[in-house]
Amino acid sequence: MTDLKSTTCPSVYLRAMASIQIRKYQDEDAEVVKELFTLGMSEHVPSSFTHVLKQPLAQMFLMVTFCALITSSKSFLLPVLAVTLILAAVRQMFNQYIETSLRKDLNDIGGTYLQNKNSCFWVAESDGRVVGTVGCLPAERAPGFLELKRMSVRRSHRGMGIAKALCRTVADFTRERGFPAVILYTSVVQTDAQKLYECMGYTKIREFVLPEVMAKILNFTLFEYRLDLQTDKERD
Known part of the structure; x- marks a missing residue:
């Protein structure tokens, strides 16, 4: 279990009396994880x-x-x-x-993320309440890398450094397993997410539009970001 203070940039302001911990997902977290994901995605509609x-x-x-x-x-x-x-x-x-997401990986988080040594799912907990989530899996579109997925933080707990702590958790996990980089995908409308990832050292390496007709009409662009890591072997 990771204390937020050890995983956040020094400049991040921590709210008084807030005790935030990052821990591995448990089966009883399933419904709240789905809730956080649904609320987070719905915020981007406007x-x-x-x-x-x-x-x-x-x-x-x-x-x-x-x-x-x-x-x-x-x-x-x-x-x-x-x-x-x-x-x-x-x-x-x-x-x-x-x-689609709720039917696929979020329908069986334990089976999708916790059965392989190169994948995992974490939640951020505040006073016994789950307020953030993140997962990572071997990247399908970029073999040899791990992919950060399902990043979400409850609106009431934003600005506390939780998202940065979750990003660092994924980076540490990826580095420990000897992978050279973390990749992720976000969309043109998720501007706060873009700022977060760039603050954490991610570089935008590709922009593309999904092949669906509606996506082309709307010019709904996706961005691929990558965080290059120094592995333990390289440091030695």
Whole structure:
């Protein structure tokens, strides 16, 4: 079990009386981990709407749809409804991602993350309450690296250095097992996450858009970050 004070940058301010510990996931944590993941992902929906409305292709699509419907129907109600449905499709993208994640690795965290020596899942605990999560697995898209996944911190406990402590936990785990780097993926709308990872020494190495038509229209870009590590063998 790791004390936060030993895993956080010295400049991070720790709230008085807050006792934060990082420990390995246990089966009784399952529901709260799912809750934190769902809440964390849902927070990005408003910024996704803003991102969509700034995209030229999306603007053109909305304008053409709006003009076509108002011309044919001669009513503002139908075009407004159509635009609302298009924006609702953005929400559905997030819902689908959340539902898929809950059906896959988050449906059996112990089986997915705790059965292999090169994978693990941790929670951050404050006064007996789980307030943060992170996991890592061998990276599917980048063989030879470990991938940081499912980073989430409860809104009420942000700004305390918990996310940084979780990042360091993954980096230490990866280094101890002799892997040269940690990679992760985040999206264009997750600006706070980008700032966190860059603060922790991660470098953005790739940008790409998913092949789905809607993702291309919305220019929903994903970023790949990598943290290069010095292994114990290299230090020796």
